[in-house]
Amino acid sequence: MAHLVYIDETGSVGKGANKQKLLTLVAVLVHEDQVQPLAEKFRQVARKHLGGVPEEFELHGNEIWNRTGPWSSLSYAELIAVYEDAISVLDDLDVGVSCASIHKERLHSRYGGDADENAYLLALQFLLEKIDSGYRGNKILIADEQKEHQLRAIKMVADLQDWGGGQVPGTKLKTVIDSIHFVSSHASPGVQLADLVAYALQRHWNSWDSHPDAKAAIGRITDVINQHMRTWREPWPAD
Incomplete structure (x- = not known):
């Protein structure tokens, strides 16, 4: 039976990227017979917390945590409940998690900036070798x-x-049976799950939350993630 490996990144571009030391690629591994159940579980999250499934609906960690998009009318306690309900699919569907990180400052220092544009590809290579x-x-x-x-x-x-x-x-990949396929996150609940995992890990690693309830919530969420983290690679290059 094949796994569908959904991949997303965090920490490379966009607002606040200079405050994120790591570029991290996260993969969630979903058994082929759990792909449709994953989509349905995310629709259930929308029905439970929004009263229905909005048009063009997708789950984004940044939107949920920062109370934007369809989540703007919810309280912070309700937003935490949304995130925890969504991340619980890792347990419900026995989803595996893997990640690989590039330390951007150390990469820049080691290669004098010549390898900066390769950070994504380096993280992808290390991630695929671990998987x-x-x-x-x-x-x-x-x-x-x-x-x-x-x-x-x-x-x-x-x-x-x-x-x-x-x-x-590197090492030759033996179990990746096709090319890598790039899709819009809107069309892929699996990519959305990878986004939720990546965003939670980034918040936790960077200690962005100061409110006790938020810190406790991100701790619970990352505890669930870490229980499914079956492969791991320390940030590269090493210090």
Whole structure:
């Protein structure tokens, strides 16, 4: 039985990126027979907390936590409940989690800035190598849209499958059975789940929350995530 491997990133671009030391790629591994149940569980989250499923609905960690988009009318306690209900699918569907991080400052220092634009591809290579060796069965890769990196990522995955060629010397992928497919997060509950995991980890690692209720909530959420983190790689380059 194959896993669908949904991938999203956090910490590279956008508002506040300079305050995030790590570029992290997160993968959630969903058994092929759990893909439709995942979509239905996310619709149930919308029905429970919004009274229905809005048009163009999708779950974004940043929107939920910061009370924007469809969540703007909810209280902070209700938003925490939304996030915890959504992340509970990791338990409900026995979803695996993996991640790989690049320390952006150390990467810049080691290579004098020449490798900065390769941070995403480096994280992707390390993530795929961990997944390939850490999980049994075939895998299909589905990632959030990355206009800047898509063509290079597709080529790198092909090289890793063919002879183990990555951004740095790597290992040949044996269980990734197709190219990497890039999709809009709106069309993929699996990518949305990866986003929720990535956003929660980033908040926790950066200690962004000072309110006791928020700190406790992000602690509970990341505890659930860590229970499903079956492969791990320390941030690269090492200090």
